[in-house]
Each structure stands twice: as structure tokens, then as C-alpha cells.
Amino acid sequence: MSSKLQVSATFKIPEGKLEEFKQQATECMNLAKKKDTGTLRYDWFISSDQTECEVREEYESSEALFQHMMNLGQILTKLFNEFPIDRLAVYGDPSPQLLKATKGFDAKLYSFFQGL
Helix, strand or coil: CCCCEEEEEEEECCCCCHHHHHHHHHHHHHHHHHHCCCEEEEEEEECCCCCEEEEEEEECCHHHHHHHHHHCHHHHHHHHHHCCEEEEEEECCCCHHHHHHCHHHCCEEECCCCCC
């Protein structure tokens, strides 16, 4: 069984706030590239009507996801405050420490069943 984790987070983008959202997203990406060591995927997708953004993430482990959260701490806090997460899903088996750290996000958890 793999210790990798996948995350899907969907943000709502209020009208008139797209450029501000993109600037903050770019800051997140730059910090992740610079500081993260266990991030395998960190992709941002904006809907065709530009009202939502879905972030698809994959990490080597719960520890790598926790490291990502710590590395991006201030910018993530700002992003979450200005653009609250509409939906959050975690795929895999997160550690108890990670579950505790993400408790306030109302994440839907999915345990691995089967795959290729």
C-alpha cells in the first residue's frame, strides 16, 4: 500500500477578483517550487467561466503534505481567508497528525480501494 496522498481543493473566485486570485496562486506555486521536496503534483485549473479554481495535488506522504502547508503558511492563510475553499477531498490514508492539522477544513476523506 502506498503512503502517497492526493488532494483536490476547489476555490470560488468572486467576480472582479480573478487577477488577485491568480497573483496569490502564482505566489503559492513559486514557494512550492522553491521549498517543497515531497510535492509530486501541484496543478491549478480555472473553470471556463473563471468562477472556480480546482487545485490537484499529490504528495509522497502525509509528512510531505504537512511540509507543504508549513512552507506556504502565510500565503495559504491569506488565500484561504480571501478565497475560501468550497470543496476539499483527500485521497489516501493521512497520518493522525495531518488529520489534526486539517481538521477545520471539513475535508472529505477517501481511502484507497484499488487501482492499476
